[in-house]
Amino acid sequence: MAGKGLDPIFAQGSPPGRSAIAVVRISGRLPDSFYNELNIKKNSRSFFLRKLDFGGFSDSCLVLNFPGPSSYTGESMLEIHSHGNQLIVSELFRWLEKRGLREAEAGEFSKRAFLNSKISLVEAEGVSLGIEAETKDQLVALDSFRSGSLSKKIESVISQLNLVLVDLEAQLDFSDEEGVAEKDVSSIQGSLDSVLGELDALLKNYRPYEKNSLKxxxxxxxxxxxxxxxxxxxxxxxxxxxxxxxxxxxxxxxxxxxxxxxxxxxxxxxxxxxxxxxxxxxxxxxxxxxxxxxxxxxxxxxxxxxxxxxxxxxxxxxxxxxxxxxxxxxxxxxxxxxxxxxxxxxxxxxxxxxxxxxxSSSGQRLVSERTHKKLENTMSIMSKEVGGNDFFEVTAQNIRDANKELNEIYGELDNEKILDQIFKNFCIGK
Structure with missing residues (x-):
């Protein structure tokens, strides 16, 4: 899946069933004819009351227009608010399909937001877990993950690892040159122990989110x-x-x-x-x-x-x-x-x-299972005992491997299938 300008999709953003209003979200590269039929200005961020004809009956709908890139997905987006009868929603779906739109896959809106750099992978998972949470205690425990506080702690670990890596690379490539201070093994190990301490604290303070977490x-x-x-x-x-x-x-x-x-x-x-x-x-x-x-x-x-x-x-x-x-x-x-x-x-x-x-609050904090696993992998890599003449070289490679695990938390992934696996667990319409 590429970035901006994807084929248009739609999904119901409100719970199915009878209600006062049903919300259907739309995102993607919409043709001018679609806006013309709705009689709305393509680049106007506004709302309009329109009567849609479904063949045999019509429904008065509120249409909200969110021109890209200033939208959740970064694409052109609309919301159509119809009356909350599922029969009306079904006819609205058919109306959209006849105009070339397709029903979205689970999590596709958030996936597009991620691919268009509107949100990070951590923020996307935070959205999903926030919707899935069943208790206030879970929302409180997820707040650090959803608000970005955890991200700052992980970024601190990455920054410290990179500083150590710079010293290691200098010793490996430029140790004979003037102006490069010589570093001994104990100095490097001391810096790594500090990083291990922070990783250990993260793993102790955060546990992976599960459906019955904190119940x-x-x-x-x-x-x-x-x-x-x-x-x-x-x-x-x-x-x-x-x-x-x-x-x-x-x-x-x-x-x-x-x-x-x-x-x-x-x-x-x-x-x-x-x-x-x-x-x-x-x-x-x-x-x-x-x-x-x-x-x-x-x-x-x-x-x-x-x-x-x-x-x-x-x-x-x-x-x-x-x-x-x-x-x-x-x-x-x-x-x-x-x-x-x-x-x-x-x-x-x-x-x-x-x-x-x-x-009563448990004080426990929660993160996505994927994030917790990446932190565990990082801890495992950096806990490997390294010694002998290859200390600098092996440790440098360990840091590169650890950084890869940590950066994948934010979405630096090479494999499209991994992204699909992450977003398929999101709800339809998000």
């Missing part, structure tokens, strides 16, 4: 028949987990996502824990309970007897919930949360505790 996990544990599944259903306000008087009904981990104040938590109901059982399936379920509890962000230990002692492996990090307070009130000495899954009493307090967890 908080709440795990319910306790003995059989204390009401874990009933509390689970009450928190979700729907019957998800099977509730029974028979001990050991829950055998597997039951998971459900609960939205809270723009955030999401994953609640997990688990098999009851007891020592006396010969049921191998139940034993397997209890093993899954222990595993789920070990990585929980909030561990809720449920009991129905205030005298029950919380097991030591859970005691230090559990929020203790006393269920069935409709049968008997909690003693004044009880310091946890008293609830009744049957009547709903106390469930709001438990939800508020979970909301506090969901809205």
């Amino acid at each position: 908080k996990r709440v795990v319910l544990v306790g003995r059989p028949n204390v009401g874990k599944s009933s509390i689970f259903n009450s928190l979700l306000d729907e019957e998800v987990a099977i509730v029974s008087k028979n001990a050991g009904t829950t055998r597997d981990v039951v998971r459900k996502v609960l939205p809270l104040s723009g955030f999401e938590v994953e609640i997990e109901d688990t098999a009851g824990l007891r020592s006396a059982t010969n049921d191998e399936v139940e034993k397997t379920g209890m093993g899954l309970t222990i595993k789920a509890a070990s990585s929980a962000d909030l561990l809720i230990y449920v009991k129905d007897d205030p005298k029950e002692i919380v097991p030591k492996e859970f005691k230090e990090r559990s929020l203790v919930v006393l269920n069935k307070c409709d049968l008997a009130p909690a003693p004044t000495s009880f310091s946890g949360i008293s609830v009744s899954a049957k009547t709903g009493k106390g469930i709001d307090l438990l939800l508020e505790k979970m909301r506090s967890l969901a809205t």
Whole structure:
């Protein structure tokens, strides 16, 4: 794919379905006849109200014109805002296809913006991840990546590597000439250690973005028949987990996502824990309970007897919930949360505790998987032990290889297939 002047494309930029307005984006080398038919001036950055005839019916549309190169893609762009009926949008698609436009591939608008030097590859990925993020915590964690703060840190690493490379090249090519200061191995290694320290800090502070990155996990544990599944259903306000008087009904981990104040938590109901059982399936379920509890962000230990002692492996990090307070009130000495899954009493307090967890920032920062992999590759290259008479030459080549990895973060790629792989994961219309 080349730069400016590509064949015209279109895509729906708003979510499909019924809505007040649907937005269809257009970009590319549009013929004068297209502008003439819409009765708009090609180089006028403005908006126009136009009635489009789709054969049998028409629709009043708002047409926004963004002449290139001052547009998102760097090409001539338009947006057509029709009424948000998907039948109208489908007819608009046919109307555009008859005029020589084709439907865009996933991420093609952003790919064109990158190829036309309107955005860097990091910025393009930031756009995609910003759209994909499901929670506020993810957006906060992605902010450094999307805003360019991380780019400045990577550019600092590249700059330091280039300074070392200059010294190495001078030693290799001009060491016998007057005015070239001699550098020893320890001096070069000291500069490289500083760079390794910065790379190590980046890898520790940033983790690759995944769909469930930073989603908080709440795990319910306790003995059989204390009401874990009933509390689970009450928190979700729907019957998800099977509730029974028979001990050991829950055998597997039951998971459900609960939205809270723009955030999401994953609640997990688990098999009851007891020592006396010969049921191998139940034993397997209890093993899954222990595993789920070990990585929980909030561990809720449920009991129905205030005298029950919380097991030591859970005691230090559990929020203790006393269920069935409709049968008997909690003693004044009880310091946890008293609830009744049957009547709903106390469930709001438990939800508020979970909301506090969901809205607390983890402090973790996120980057695209591709960027994180490039940083890992750079660290691996620069961590190679080099010694002997070839130190200067081998180290210089390592720096060139490391710089190649870092520069590819910004899009200095030779392979069109690599670009296609990156942009194919973007949404249509972006």
